[in-house]
Amino acid sequence: MFAEAGVPAAVVLPRSTADVVAVMQTASRHGVPVVPRGGGSGLVGAANAVDGVITLVTTRMDAVLEVSATDRLAVVQPGVVTRALRDAVAGLGLYYPPDPASYDWCTLGGNLAMDSGGLCCVKYGVTSDHVLGLEVVLADGRVLRTGRRTVKGVAGYDLTRLFVGSEGTLGVITEATLSLRPAPATPVTLVASFASTAQTGRVVQRVVTEGLVPSMLEVMDRTCIRAVDDLMRSGLDRDAHALLMAQSDAGGEAAVAEIAALTRICTDEGADLVHSTDDAGEADLLLAARRMAWPALQRLGSGLLLDDVAVPRGRIADFMDGCQQVAVRAGLVVAVVGHAGDGNMHPTVVFDQTDADQRTRAHEAFDAILALGLELGGTITGEHGVGRIKTEWLERELGPVSMSVHRAIKDALDPQGLLNPGTMFRRAAVGDLPAVASAQA
Incomplete structure (x- = not known):
């Protein structure tokens, strides 16, 4: 909504690393910027084109190249849809844990x-916790391989972690080696309602x-509850x-005991309702209510501005x-839904995008959040990234020394500034770069 977007000079859809x-x-030789793009489910404009760039869309690189049950890993191309990988390994009794709310259509390249x-971060962590190695095409066309296939390995700098979360500013990921886990047991699911956010906050702290380490611990405020129910x-x-x-996938009596302990905590803190079930169908319905929060909120206004702030778990209620x-x-209207287990909240500002005054107030509310x-001791993004709409806030959070290190890394790997310019770093507009003007001529 507030991220700038333009018209690319060309859109390419490679099928292989060689194509990338x-x-x-070619882009390096002619000084033409490149914006990598996956499934387009991002929410901060990091994959938005700007005038004169090449948009490199990786959705046709969609092969699961290898699944090893022995080593519990999968080798994938970036265009594989996140849920497709989970489905591909399920038959071997394996599980890929990261599960963004958009996992039905988002791609692994974008996740990386x-x-x-996602919803299971409280127990299983985020995407970077499941990446063993990468193949990356650098700005000048060289191919870099990072990481390993082994369980342990500390040779050299951790370049894999450097590229995961870099939002396409350091290279184009063309292959990933991902760790898998044994498939979890059928979960036991709990839902509890509270008369105040303070009660909910105390439950999370306890x-x-x-x-307790539930596999899921999610929260919705009243606005979200009513929107989803409508x-x-x-x-x-x-x-x-x-x-x-909440869910526990500990299996058998361990899961029952974990949910019983969570039920006790909710009751102690004055929950109005606590209900649990081990029925998979009922659990799917409850989870669908959580996953449908965003579509439900879209019905409240023509414009939505979704924020992504993580705070210490002790400050969730605040x-x-x-x-x-x-x-x-x-x-x-500001509605809040989020991953209570790790403090990653997603407040959503609802407004009329045809009303200039409401647009201004929505942007101010976004900044205020x-x-x-x-x-509260938190961070401006827990999982959605910085993109084009939080570049100023990245500098506020990290400070000048950290930003100088960031820029030094960027300049070392992309000295021409061709990869996704305008994302993460405040720079001159792409259309102002001489290289773009010459490319368009």
């Missing part, structure tokens, strides 16, 4: 570029301090101020309450 090498060699998370007619508690969803104060000041997150 040819594109980058943004270091995406989950951590009492040593869409799905799922019988959610519309009067609740917060709804907590953050949710603060977002409502921002909403009151802005005179707009970012400021709130930093004030």
Whole structure:
């Protein structure tokens, strides 16, 4: 919504690493910027084209090249849809944990570029926690291989981690070696409703301090609850101020015991309703309510601005309450849904995009929420990335020394500044670069 976008000079859809090498060699020789793009599900404009660039779309590189049950790994191309990998390994009793809400259509290349998370991060971590190695085409067309296939390995710098989360600014990922886990047991699922966000916050704190490690711990505020219930007619508690969803995939009696402990905590903290089930169908319905939060909120206004702030788990209630104060000041609706287990919240500003005043207030509310997150000891992004709409805030969070190191790495790997210019770093507009003008001529 607030990320600039333009018209590329060309769009290419490579099918192999060799194709990507040819594109980058040509772009480097002529000084033409390149914007890598996956499935287009990103929310910060990191894959938006700008005038005169080459948009390099990796969706045709969609092969699962190898699955090894012995080594518990998969080798994939970047265009593989995240859910397709999970389905591909399920028959071998294996599991790829990262599960962004868009996992039905987002691609692994985009997940790698943004270091995406998902609903199961509380137990299994984010994308970077499951990457063993990469194949990357650098700005000048050279092919770099990072990492390894072994369980352990510390030779050299950790270049794999450097490229994961780099948002296409350091190279184009053309292959990834990903670690897999044994498939989890059928989970036991819990849902609890609360009259206040403070109660929900205390539950999250106790989950951590009492040593519980659920495979999922999600939260929705009243606005989200009602929006989802209006869409799905799922019988959610519309009067609740917060709804907590949790799962345990520990298996058998261990899962039952973990959910029983979580039930006790919710009851102790005054939950109005606590319900648990080991029925897979019922669990799928409950999870669908969480995954449908974004589509449900889209029905509330013609414009949505989704934020992505992570705060310490002890400050979740403060953050949710603060977002409502921002909403009151802005005179707009702000709905909050998020991964309570790791403190990654997704407040969404709802507004009328045809109303210039509301657009201005929405942007101000977005900034106020970012400021709130930093004030509470958090970060401006937990999984969506910086893209083109948070470049100023990246500098505020990291400070001048860190930014100088970032720029030094960028300059070393991409001295012409061709890869995804304008993403992460505040730079001159791409259209102002002489190289683009000459390329268009």
